Amino acid sequence: MIWSVVLTTLVATTIARKLPSSASSLLRRQHDNLPANLTWSSTSQLVYPKDDSRHDAGIKDPSIISVNGTYHVFASTAKSAGDGSYSLAYFNFTDFSKANSATFFYLDQSAIGTGYRAAPEIFYFEPHKLWYLVYQNGNAAYSTNKDLSNPAGWSAPTNFYNGTPATIENNLTGGYWVDMWVICDSANCHLFSSDDNGHLYRSQTPISKFPSGMSEPVIVMSAPEKFDLYEASNVYSLGNGTYLLLVECISTGGDRYFRSWTSNKIEGPWTPLAATEQHPFMGAANVAFDGSAWTKSISHGEMIRTIVDQSLTIEPCEMRYLYQGVDPLVTNVTYNNLPWRLGLLTQTHSKC
Numbered sequence: 001m002i003w004s005v006v007l008t009t010l011v012a013t014t015i016a017r018k019l020p021s022s023a024s025s026l027l028r029r030q031h032d033n034l035p036a037n038l039t040w041s042s043t044s045q046l047v048y049p050k051d052d053s054r055h056d057a058g059i060k061d062p063s064i065i066s067v068n069g070t071y072h073v074f075a076s077t078a079k080s081a082g083d084g085s086y087s088l089a090y091f092n093f094t095d096f097s098k099a100n101s102a103t104f105f106y107l108d109q110s111a112i113g114t115g116y117r118a119a120p121e122i123f124y125f126e127p128h129k130l131w132y133l134v135y136q137n138g139n140a141a142y143s144t145n146k147d148l149s150n151p152a153g154w155s156a157p158t159n160f161y162n163g164t165p166a167t168i169e170n171n172l173t174g175g176y177w178v179d180m181w182v183i184c185d186s187a188n189c190h191l192f193s194s195d196d197n198g199h200l201y202r203s204q205t206p207i208s209k210f211p212s213g214m215s216e217p218v219i220v221m222s223a224p225e226k227f228d229l230y231e232a233s234n235v236y237s238l239g240n241g242t243y244l245l246l247v248e249c250i251s252t253g254g255d256r257y258f259r260s261w262t263s264n265k266i267e268g269p270w271t272p273l274a275a276t277e278q279h280p281f282m283g284a285a286n287v288a289f290d291g292s293a294w295t296k297s298i299s300h301g302e303m304i305r306t307i308v309d310q311s312l313t314i315e316p317c318e319m320r321y322l323y324q325g326v327d328p329l330v331t332n333v334t335y336n337n338l339p340w341r342l343g344l345l346t347q348t349h350s351k352c
């Protein structure tokens with residue numbers, strides 16, 4: 001029995017590699033590993049802001065990659081305090097049980113410098129053999145580093161655009177331009193962003209020109225009710241020609257959750273997968289907690305990536321998502337002073 005399963009798998013894998021792509025995707029389609037009805041289990045709070053002279057209220061917006069057995073996390077730190085309110089921190093660990101004891105390296109100690117910096121995304125751009133950190137600083141910015149393990153080595157911010165693109169300026173009425181996300185296919189690199197006003201934007205540049213040459217953004221998707229398409233988009237490759245898009249939304253009760261779509265092109269069009277508050281990709285409706293439900297919001301974060309390149313490929317059989325959550329009983333502080341903490345979701349009832 002076991003041998004025949006192993007053999008069939010081996011044969012299928014071998015055939016899949018040799019067949020033209022239409023046949024190989026047909027074989028893979030038999031293993032549709034991304035269920036529309038997802039369920040997750042969550043840890044309790046794993047990472048807190050440090051109790052140090054910075055007096056940060058929250059740790060937020062984590063981007064994470066696992067390389068050579070080490071998890072590397074880049075995150076925003078937040079508090080309500082004039083100039084220093086949003087900043088970036090880096091830390092690493094080998095086991096989630098040790099995540100909260102990892103030392104923070106505050107990235108304003110590198111050439112990234114002080115001032116408003118938030119919502120980082122880390123990825124390795126193979127053609128340049130460089131790590132890129134993409135973040136918001138009023139514009140969409142990036143810094144680079146040859147060595148992920150040397151957080152002092154990040155370069156000064158360079159903006160992707162000359163100011164706010166007209167399409168965004170004209171559409172964000174009352175919102176904010178936030179949460180930049182870069183993903184590349186074999187031809188282009190794409191830059192997604194949101195406006196807290198119901199629009200998801202996308203720019204592109206040929207992979208040979210990246211990081212310069214980002215085009216005027218186009219509106220990928222819009223929602224008449226802005227809370228249904230709010231911010232914090234993630235786009236991943238599933239490694240088989242299918243892409244997964246997640247966008248953070250705000251529920252009728254004011255809590256954060258994610259809607260999802262799939263497409264066979266990063267340009268879209270995007271087809272809804274788990275795309276409602278009742279059946280979200282991740283949210284209060286489909287997350288079970290180990291211990292007490294410390295948050296009702298499943299908010300801004302990232303899938304753990306182990307494949308290290310600009311394709312941002314994830315394995316739908318083994319999805320884990322590092323997110324920010326917040327104690328729902330804390331209502332007496334301003335938004336920037338909310339006590340955001342990081343927790344980890346693991347997909348349960350995986351189809352694999």
Ligand SMILES: *[C@@H]1O[C@H](CO)[C@@H](O)[C@H](O)[C@H]1NC(C)=O
Pocket residue numbers: 025026028029031032033034238240241242316
């Ligand atoms: C790619 O994989 C996902 C997850 O297993 C699956 O849902 C999708 O149908 C696959 N796409 C193709 C084109 O095979």
Ligand SMILES: *[C@@H]1O[C@H](CO)[C@@H](O)[C@H](O)[C@H]1NC(C)=O
Pocket residue numbers: 037038039349
């Ligand atoms: C989704 O899956 C869970 C766990 O298997 C199950 O309890 C639930 O009823 C399913 N929901 C839907 C809408 O299929």
Ligand SMILES: *[C@@H]1O[C@H](CO)[C@@H](O)[C@H](O)[C@H]1NC(C)=O
Pocket residue numbers: 067068148149
């Ligand atoms: C991971 O290990 C490989 C092989 O030792 C090395 O070339 C690479 O630089 C390491 N990556 C990082 C980010 O440390």
Ligand SMILES: *[C@@H]1O[C@H](CO)[C@@H](O)[C@H](O)[C@H]1NC(C)=O
Pocket residue numbers: 070090091092103104105148149150151
């Ligand atoms: C972990 O971070 C520290 C800085 O806080 C850095 O010096 C060290 O090289 C990093 N370790 C790895 C394995 O990347």
Ligand SMILES: *[C@@H]1O[C@H](CO)[C@@H](O)[C@H](O)[C@H]1NC(C)=O
Pocket residue numbers: 166167168170171
């Ligand atoms: C949003 O941007 C599009 C594309 O530039 C533009 O046609 C449209 O008028 C803008 N909408 C508003 C409300 O400004």
Ligand SMILES: *[C@@H]1O[C@H](CO)[C@@H](O)[C@H](O)[C@H]1NC(C)=O
Pocket residue numbers: 332333
């Ligand atoms: C908010 O309420 C909590 C608990 O009720 C209290 O400990 C805290 O001091 C309050 N914070 C402010 C800024 O009032």
